[in-house]
Amino acid sequence: MLRLVTTSLCLYCQRAQVTPLLLTRPHSVIFQEENQLAVNALYDLSVDISKVRKLKGWVLRQSAVYVSETAALLRDMGASGPVIARVLELHPEAILCNPDQMEAQKKLWMSVCASQKDLVGIIEKFPASFFTSSSDHDNQKANIAFFQTLHLNKRIISKLMASAPHSFSRPVKQNEEMIQTLQKTYLDLGGKEDNMKIWLQKLLTQNPYVLLKLPNALHDNLAFLRNVGFTSDELLRLLSKLKGFVTELNPESMRLTLSYSEETLGCTDAELRQIVLQCPALLYYSVPILADRFKGLLAAGVSMEQIMETPTVLELTTQIVQYRIQKLRSFGYDVRSGSLEVLNGTKKDFEMSYGKLRLRQERPLFNPVAPLRTED
Template sequence: MVQYTFFQVTGFFLYPLKHTYLVLFNTAALAKCKTHCYKFYTSCSVVPRENTSLLHNLISMGVDIQKVRKRQPGVLRKQITNEKGVAKFLQNKGASKQTIANIISRYPRAVTRNFDHLEERWRLWRNIFNSDLDIVKVIDRSPESFFRSSDNKNLEENINFLSSLDFTSKDLLRLFTTAPRTFSNSCELNKQMVKFLQDVCFSLGGDRPDDFVKNIITRNIYVFIKSTKRVKANIEFVQTALNLTDEEMLVFLQGPGVDILALSNEYLKMNFKNAEHKLLSLGCSQLDVKNFIINYVSVLCTAPSNLTSKIDYLLQEGIHLEQIVAKPGVLGCSLETLKRRFGVLRSIKYNFNKYGISILYCSSKRFATKVEKLCFVAKE
């Protein structure tokens, strides 16, 4: 049975009509017509073309266009840009043409910033940095830190807020150079993190929250670019896993434990469980595991396969587990370094039981000096 649908059509094709007509359409034919109309509309849709003038300018500046298309392709379709102005601005600040090309290649949206915005932002940064070239180095490494945000007022508020926490110019400079995204955060977000850390201090029985916050931030400046949810989860997991009292946790966080705050929670759990399993399987007690991790928190930042392979290799070379637990810093060396040093020490018949294993993870210069001294003693 053929189905029909009524449509109300008002005359408007050639000239306005005040009459309305009821038109009868076959439903199947209408669906077919609708499909063809959609395809026609889609094929005729206008897709903004890339700005050829912008393309020419960027290519002449040495910008990697393929990288731009991959990172922020929409920039190339903008009709109003300021690539020449941005290049001139950076050049006047001491940036080389190669540096400018690298900055724009990595963060194309930089070409949309106007001179007044750039000048004001530079002025704010310059209050912290010692020279224009210092700023150029940071922007070259992290262009988004300077160009991503257009809110200079927020930047100024962040600088004033962090300064109010008794951060010195040196502290702020370190934040800028190592974790510049801190200043791209909304000031409110940074305030939330500070409030959260102060609450952590109080919950653990501390009575100097401002000092606690400063200790945390200056020791791990990446905390500001992590969520309070992640930091909280990490604190709760480590305190439970290591069975630390509030007082122990308070001390731990302001010391080596601060490194765990910015880690992914899943990564932290995986590394902890791997280290715990490995040590317990070798005969360590739960207390040994606790002391080992407290004394060598870096183990929680080490991939499971790396930790396991290094412990196995040390045991294979005759190092006792007690020596590894007592001197966990040896696990900070790469497996290649350990193998190379064992080769050297084996050739001079080094006695690990007598002299210990500290020689395995000292600096290259100190290692060479110690080996030379041992060789001299052996000749005598």
């Protein structure tokens, strides 16, 4: 058991209070030496010490560490040796959390995880979310209880805790305020109460960071969009399609983007609103980004009419568009006369569309009059 100093608090949260021991000599400064016992224990676990030294070298100079206890906790939950090594390389601060705190965290997380295997998977991807300050424990517990009152399933809550840990570390009142704002906004825009749980669950899953935004940002952005002509029904569609990113916008940036888009496309206000409804991402792209994407499409021979018909093509970077257009041209598909829809989607989506087009191009036509070939 590697325990050099007994402490009741996680040293990670005391980092601000712990300063390296400096011995001043003429023309030189000597830093506190590494904790060799900790280094050796990490070596035994196949941890790449060079990575730890490069990214979090201060951890190796702490006197109170719990290397064997941390490894034992993960091992008892089913983590393999390589997984333990990866966790400690990615988040070496884990060895500064005392065993009591780690056990408390394990108990807390198991209240929203289906199995220890699931928890290990979360720790492997988000170790900083599990190995947190002991002072966050009460807030985490209160926030879990709050989200359970919303009837969100455990999988959603654990995903929120993993991907947006700061929203669980802060006072529950702040999350309550944002959730109530989202719910009220949804209902005020005409959303049905029976569908609100599913809507909220999707929103939080797609963008858990919405919880960290200020309610006023949501109010201001929706007020701006209403002023430019969007109806309540359209605003509800935008709020759903933007996956909570509407809270990360601001009226001035949206005004500049909409003004530039309308002028570039040569469309009316009403036409622009329909384009935004098809491609809500248009709202949060800056003018320089849009200018580059318009330029790339026009250089490839695409017309403004085509862009207006398939505005989601603006979600793709210029490099991706150029690559896909070139690949389509390799077997004769000309985007200048065809639909831009084939350019859209993820890499997998494009490859599937590309494969279907190529197969259709290469497949020989069947002639019902031609005699069938038979073996003699």
